[in-house]
Amino acid sequence: MKKVDAIIKPFKLDDVREALSAIGVTGMTATEVKGFGRQKGHTELYRGAEYVVDFLPKVKLELVVKAEQVEACIEAIIKASRTGKIGDGKIFVSDVQQVVRIRTGEQNEDAI
Secondary structure, X not given: OEEEEEEEOHHHHHHHHHHHHHOOOOOOEEEEEEEOOOOOOEEEEEOOEEEEEOOEEEEEEEEEEOXXXXXXXXXXXXXXXXXXXXXXXXXXXXXXXXXXXXOOOOEHHHHO
16 A cells, blocks of 8 residues: 655646546545745735745645555646646655554555
């Protein structure tokens, strides 16, 4: 089992959710987060005063999938979230040791 974390632009959330549903991903967690990478934020004007926006709004997706689904997940996320502009995001993949469904007690791949 693998955990896929993806940081994407907020307006791409629905597109990514639909793309993942289309390949059989049955669940995910989405969290509104703030951060920056190479963008390093930007400056804005507000009532004549300039200020720096250091952290940009993003959405963090977390999903646990079977190992054989990882590449399809990555491709779906990239295809649905890519704008071709800086700040499109990142995808991180890590191993998952154990999963337990609280309601039923099912474990590991049965609990996904």
